[in-house]
Amino acid sequence: MxxxxxxxxxxxxxxxxxxxxxxxxxxxxxxxxxxxxxxxxxxxxxxxxxxxxxxxxxxxxxxxxxxxxxxxxxxxxAGCELWLKIIAMTWQQGKSYYLVGGTQAVIEQTVRQLKQDFPNIIIANYRNGYIKTQAEKELLLRDIEELRPDIIFVAMGSPKQELLMAEMAARHDAIYQGLGGSFDVYTGKVSRxxxxxxxxxxxxxxxxxxxxxxxxxxxxxxxxxxxxxxxxxxx
Structure with a gap:
C-alpha cells in the first residue's frame, strides 16, 4: 500500500x-x-x-x-481501541508487552486490568510516564534492550511519545504504538x-x-x- x-x-x-x-x-x-x-x-x-x-x-x-x-x-x-485489538491479536501467541505512561496509579491499574482481560498475558515490565531526567530515560532504554519485548505501548502525549519511541526503536526492533491518554480511558479515569x-x-x-x-x-x-x-x- x-x-x-x-x-x-x-x-x-x-x-x-x-x-x-x-x-x-x-x-x-x-x-x-x-x-x-x-x-x-x-x-x-x-x-x-x-x-x-x-x-x-x-x-x-x-x-x-x-x-x-x-x-x-x-x-x-481510534488509537485507544487499536492497542487493545493488537493485544487481542497477539497475546495468545506468547508475545510480551512493555507499557510506559500515565501516573503510577493509572499504570498499575492498567496492568491489573490487562491481566484480568487477557489471562496469562506477558507483561515484560511497565513504568509511569513521568521521566524527569536523562538518567531515568537511560534506565528505561536499557531495560527495553535487555528484556526485548515484542510490543511496546507509550502513553505520554505527542510529540514526547513519538520522540521516545524513536529512541527505543534505535536500540530494539519491535512494534511500538503511541497511545496519548489511552490508559486513562481503559481504566475509566477518562470517559470517551x-x-x-x-x-x-x-x-x-x-x-x-x-x-x-x-x-x-x-x-x-x-x-x-x-x-x-x-x-x-x-x-
Whole structure:
C-alpha cells in the first residue's frame, strides 16, 4: 500500500482495522496516530519519524484530507481501541508487552486490568510516564534492550511519545504504538465521547466542547488553518 502525503506527513489510507492489523503483523514499526494537529504543526523531526514508520488516521481531519485526495474508503482508526485489538491479536501467541505512561496509579491499574482481560498475558515490565531526567530515560532504554519485548505501548502525549519511541526503536526492533491518554480511558479515569459522536467521527470536537476549558478551545481554534488548507486544496 502506498502512503499519501499531507503537508509532508505521509499517511497510510487504511480502509479497515483488519487492513491495519495485517500491516502491523507484517512490519515492525512505530504506529503514529495522525490527526489535524500533527499534520498542521509537524516539524522536520516529527515528519521524519512518521514517514519512516506507520502513520494512520486517528482524526477526522486526516480522513477528510485523504478523501479530498481521492481515497474515499479511508476510515478513522481510534488509537485507544487499536492497542487493545493488537493485544487481542497477539497475546495468545506468547508475545510480551512493555507499557510506559500515565501516573503510577493509572499504570498499575492498567496492568491489573490487562491481566484480568487477557489471562496469562506477558507483561515484560511497565513504568509511569513521568521521566524527569536523562538518567531515568537511560534506565528505561536499557531495560527495553535487555528484556526485548515484542510490543511496546507509550502513553505520554505527542510529540514526547513519538520522540521516545524513536529512541527505543534505535536500540530494539519491535512494534511500538503511541497511545496519548489511552490508559486513562481503559481504566475509566477518562470517559470517551458518547456513541453518536464517535459514529459521526466527531469525537475530537466532543472532547473540545465537553467540560468547557479555554485550553481545549484554543486547541480547536489552532486547528482552523488546517481546515482552510484542506478546503482550498493547499495540502
Amino acid at each position: 502506498n502512503k499519501v502525503s499531507i503537508n509532508g506527513v505521509e499517511v497510510y489510507p487504511f480502509t479497515s482495522d483488519k487492513e491495519l492489523l495485517a500491516h502491523i503483523d507484517a512490519h515492525k514499526r512505530i504506529l503514529v496516530a495522525v490527526n489535524a494537529e500533527k499534520i498542521l504543526h509537524a516539524t522536520n523531526l516529527t515528519r521524519e519519524i512518521i514517514n519512516q514508520n506507520c502513520g494512520y488516521c486517528d482524526g477526522i481531519g486526516a480522513v477528510v484530507a485523504l478523501r479530498k485526495k481521492g481515497y474515499q474508503n479511508v476510515i478513522k482508526i 465521547a458518547p456513541e453518536w459522536w464517535r459514529k459521526h467521527q466527531l469525537e475530537g470536537l466532543y472532547r473540545s466542547l465537553a467540560g468547557f476549558k479555554w485550553s481545549k478551545m484554543k486547541r480547536l481554534f489552532k486547528a482552523m488553518p488546517f481546515w482552510w488548507n484542506v478546503l482550498t486544496n493547499k495540502y
